[in-house]
Amino acid sequence: MNVRGIFSKETDHWSTPEDLRAKLYGEFSLDYDPCPLFCETDALGLDWSGKRVFCNPPYSNIPAFLAKRKEPGIAVYLLPSRTGTKWFHEVVLPEAREIRFLRGRLRFGGSKGSAPFDSLIVVFERTK
Numbered sequence: 001m002n003v004r005g006i007f008s009k010e011t012d013h014w015s016t017p018e019d020l021r022a023k024l025y026g027e028f029s030l031d032y033d034p035c036p037l038f039c040e041t042d043a044l045g046l047d048w049s050g051k052r053v054f055c056n057p058p059y060s061n062i063p064a065f066l067a068k069r070k071e072p073g074i075a076v077y078l079l080p081s082r083t084g085t086k087w088f089h090e091v092v093l094p095e096a097r098e099i100r101f102l103r104g105r106l107r108f109g110g111s112k113g114s115a116p117f118d119s120l121i122v123v124f125e126r127t128k
Contacts, residue, residue, distance in 0.1 A: 015109030016056045016078055020102075024121070028076050030054045035065070048072045063087045069095070069124040081118035098123040 024030060032051035034043035035058070043057075044064055048071035056078040057065035066087055069075045081101060082088060092099060100121040105114035 016054075017106055017108065020078070020106070021054065024054055024076055024078075028052060028054075028074055028123070030074075030076060032072070034068075044068065048075070054078075063091075066091050070126060073126055075124045077122045077124075079120055079122055080115075081120045092122050095124060096122045097125045 030052045032048070032053050033055070034041075034046060034048060034053060035055055048068050051072045053068075053072040053075040055065055055068075055075060059080055062079060063086075066077070069077075069091070079092075098121075100123075102119045102121065105117070106119050107114045
C-alpha cells in the first residue's frame with residue numbers, strides 16, 4: 001500500500017474519489033471547484049462569490065481555504081477528520097451548517113490504498 005504521500009506533506013495532489021464527488025455535486029447542485037487536481041491557479045486569490053463550491057483543499061493549508069467559506073452561497077469541504085485542531089474548534093464547530101463523518105477511509109485518486117486518516121464533509125451556507 002502506497003500511502004506515504006497522503007500521510008506526509010510530500011504532496012497535496014490527491015483527487016477526490018469520483019463517486020463521492022458526484023454524490024455531493026448532485027445533492028448540493030455544486031458548480032465550482034477552486035482546487036482541481038494539479039491546477040496552477042491561485043484558488044485563494046479567486047473570488048468564490050455567487051458560486052456553489054466544492055473544495056478538497058491542500059491539507060497543508062486548510063485554515064486559509066476555510067477562510068474563503070463566507071464568499072459563496074454554499075461551500076462543501078472534504079477535510080481530514082482532525083477534531084482536535086484549532087480550525088475545527090474555531091471554524092467548523094461553531095459555523096458549519098452540517099458536519100458528516102464519513103464511514104471508512106477514503107481511497108484518494110492515485111493511491112493504491114486507503115488514506116491513513118478518517119475524513120469528513122463540512123457544509124457552510126451563507127444565510128444573508
